[in-house]
Amino acid sequence: MKVYHGSTLVVQYPLAGVGRDNLDFGKGFYVTDIYNQAKRWASVMMLRRPDSSAMVNVYELDVARLSSANYKLLRFEGYNSEWLDFIVSSRQGKKPWIGYDLVEGGVANDRVFDTIENYIEGQISKDIALGRLRYEKPNNQLCILNQQLIDECLSFEECIIIK
Structure with a gap:
């Protein structure tokens, strides 16, 4: 399976466990199987580092090997x-990903961020949050x-240079 990592760097040798704490699925190396999603993320990262270029790193994920191993x-x-x-x-720092080798699912991006924050802060119930999220088409991240x-x-x- 082709997967992509949006960045301002060429990431030929990815590392697990590097990055920020309290991200959606843990402190790991994030990729997506959606090229445009990686491209958008690379553009966002470039805005944070104006002297850089947006890049999409392309990888092959060996799904057969992944499935046959004990991951x-x-x-x-x-x-x-x-x-x-x-x-x-x-997001509360409880690290539910401990014990997993790979977590895959929807991105908690800008479209759903407010709903999640409102739920965390107790401003809306879980049922209301899920009702709002039902209308969002999830992107995908691994x-x-x-x-x-x-x-x-x-x-x-x-590595494909975007800008």
């Missing part, structure tokens, strides 16, 4: 109750939390 995978099918609980727990999985299953192919 612990968690996949969310949409913006559902389990996904919301996981995201909230992550967070690779295990360096061995990266080394065995993810192969760098190229």
Whole structure:
């Protein structure tokens, strides 16, 4: 499966466990199978670093090898109750991803961020939050939390410079 990582850097040798704490699916290496999503993220990152270029790193994820190994995978099918609980727990620093090698599911991006924040702050109920999220079409992200999985299953192919 082709996956993409939007950045301002060429990331030929990705590392798990590098990055910010309390992200959606943990402190890991994030990729997506949606090229335009990675391209948008690279553009956002470039705005934060005006002297840089937006780049999309392209990888091949060996799904057959990933499935045949003893990796612990968690996949969310949409913006559902389990996904919301996981995201909230992550943002509160509870690290629900501990024990997983890869977590996949929808992105808590700008379109859904306000709903999640309103829910966390107690301004809306879980049912209302899920009702709002029902109308959003999830993008997709994969967070690779295990360096061995990266080394065995993810192969760098190229880096495409956007700007």
